[in-house]
Amino acid sequence: MVISDGLKAAHGAVAAVVTPAHQSPLGMSLILPRRLALLDWAAKSKSWIIEDDYDGEYRYVSRPLPALKSLDRNGRVLYSGTFSKVLFPGLRLAYLVVPEDLVERFEHISQTLAGGSPELTQAIVTAFIKEGHVARHIQRMRKLYAQRRKATAIGLETVLGKHMSIASQPGGMHLILQLKNQQSDRLLSARMRESGLYAEALADWTMLSEAPAALLVNFTNIGSQSVAEHLAKRILQLM
Ligand SMILES: Cc1ncc(COP(=O)(O)O)c(C=O)c1O
Structure with missing residues (x-):
């Protein structure tokens, strides 16, 4: 702000x-x-x-x-x-x-x-x-999520690097994938949902008439880079 x-x-x-x-x-x-x-x-x-x-x-x-x-x-x-x-x-x-x-x-x-x-x-x-369980739990989860975030980002970038870039963020539970080549985030997220994947379109989160196209994707349940690559290949087929 x-x-x-x-x-x-x-x-x-x-x-x-x-x-x-x-x-x-x-x-x-x-x-x-x-x-x-x-x-x-x-x-x-x-x-x-x-x-x-x-x-x-x-x-x-x-x-x-x-x-x-x-x-x-x-x-x-x-x-x-x-x-x-x-x-x-x-x-x-x-x-x-x-x-x-x-x-x-x-x-x-x-x-x-x-x-x-x-x-x-x-x-x-x-x-x-x-x-003290909550403090310990948060510490453990922070470590685990940091690993998953990295693995997910590398996996997505390996497969989708030509089509999107990942914005660097200090925290949170989702990644922002900025779409290149004037793709519509609304269209892609709708296609993903139809095929059993979930992402939100940045367009649905903004009051601006022209926001950059981006997808919000969660990474916290993606256990490895290979799982992320597999999901990224499914996204690639929908583009
Ligand atoms: C911006 C924002 N505020 C608050 C919340 C917390 O909502 P709740 O406690 O109802 O899960 C969320 C949950 O995703 C959120 O995204």
Whole structure:
């Protein structure tokens, strides 16, 4: 997010929803001067920053970045995280860290509006965290995903290098494949889905009328370079 552009585009904004660890879906991180500018805007205009940290644990180039929330001196950041990525999505468990004086209000709103999260599930996850299993699990998965990401990228590049290039990203759970030769990402992703493969088109994630064509593909369940090459050959046949 370019903060000055945001201010021009939405002058009276009361909140900004951001994904500073990894921009969704392109994966770049919000740099410190922009983080500070965003906090400054929120403090001066008494607006809110909703920090959606949906996969910040999975960063492969360095340690995970500190949350924007950790720089929040004026209590303007609402930090949300989820267990969907670090444990599994079927848990349906996420969390919101809010300024202390707002806890009661958020509890009330959450009890009124949210579907609720079973206390048993919460208690199990709490014990899992307290006993250190979650931290160990994240460390193990970060290593495994880094290997899988590399193997997938090499496998895809070996077969599809002429037709697409892989954007370098510091983290996340998917790769961005930038399509060359003016191919349509929507068309290719639709063909992939028809033949039992899954990818999303960047065009479906943007409000711009002309976005670069790219596919979003997950790599976390691709165990080796040869599996990636096999999948890439199937994609090649659909081009
Ligand atoms: C941008 C973004 N925010 C939040 C989430 C978390 O969603 P949930 O906790 O419902 O799985 C996701 C999941 O993919 C996401 O992509």
